[in-house]
Amino acid sequence: MGNNLLISFLLVVFEIAAPAAEGSQHFDSQQTLPSSCPAPDPTLNHRPAIGIVCHPGDGASGRLSNATNISYIAASYVKFAEMAGARVIPLIYTAPPEILNQKLNLVNGIIFTGGWAKDGLYFDVIKGIFQKALAKNDAGEHFPILAICLGYELLTMIITKDNNILEEFSAASQASTVQFVENVNIEGTVFGRYMFVYSPMLLKKMSIDCLVMQNHHFGISPERFLANKDLSGFFRVLTTSTDENNKVYVSTIQAKRYPIAGFQWHPEKNVFEWGSSRIPHSEDAVQVTTHVANYFISEARKSSNKPVAREVLDNLIYNYSPIYGGKAGKGFDEVYLFTPHSALSYL
């Protein structure tokens, strides 16, 4: 039965294909292409590049490198951008400011990753890039930011100018649900895509099943978030989640006037990290990652920045190789390592 169906299918394909094959062997691409393949939306940039800021350390508690000023990007963030149709340029925070600025001009959006560093040069670099991103948007360029875990926490510190804005929570290596804020308008946010483009079912599942991975000791309660004029003026709170002690914290936010989204959770882990048995890997969990990635890169495609192609190639993460650190059974599976020198070698 199955074979018969397959054969019928092949016959149909063959009959459709046959007349073309009998025709002229001369293919004039200029004549045939425009009529058969409509051009993609010309208002969008279909070759976006994403800058990911590296974080201090080797990402593996010294198992991979103890070098001074070593920094890393977990490959999960890179693959997360790639899976939705973008290429990645590493932004090595220890590089000289003028180099960082040049690289910022090569990308169409930024990811601030998770981690632990909340002060010093790293904090200053994140703050500087955030301010440049705001300026780009204010100047009319659509320049999105996805801030994950530490990245989200740093944005709250930068926006409030208060390094003590965060509260302590117990959500280390914990999968959780997300609860949507009552009557929240999710149109134009990461969840708007689920609702209006894909399946609203997934939103429902996210509020019942533990489909998002948390890994943090800090956060902000909805009460503190909403009471703070800087935060509630800048961001809309979309979801909350609950820690191991039933304390509620803000888990997803969207800037009101900028394409900036903040996640206390880790959208990249569900597909690409295996070091903790708590990370959800179900088909629904993979869909959550897919939708967040597609949301972010669809925002990056709205960026009109089209740098010189050769400069993009020279700075892509493909100039570096990831290292497998996950065999230890903990931490990140693959990381890219950088030294200040590796930044300069690509000039």
Ligand SMILES: *[C@@H]1O[C@H](CO)[C@@H](O)[C@H](O)[C@H]1NC(C)=O
């Ligand atoms: C880094 O230092 C620690 C502690 O001294 C040591 O156990 C580890 O092997 C070192 N890592 C490397 C890659 O040499």
Ligand SMILES: *[C@@H]1O[C@H](CO)[C@@H](O)[C@H](O)[C@H]1NC(C)=O
């Ligand atoms: C590490 O980075 C700091 C700050 O950029 C710099 O002052 C120091 O010289 C660097 N150390 C090494 C060993 O590269």
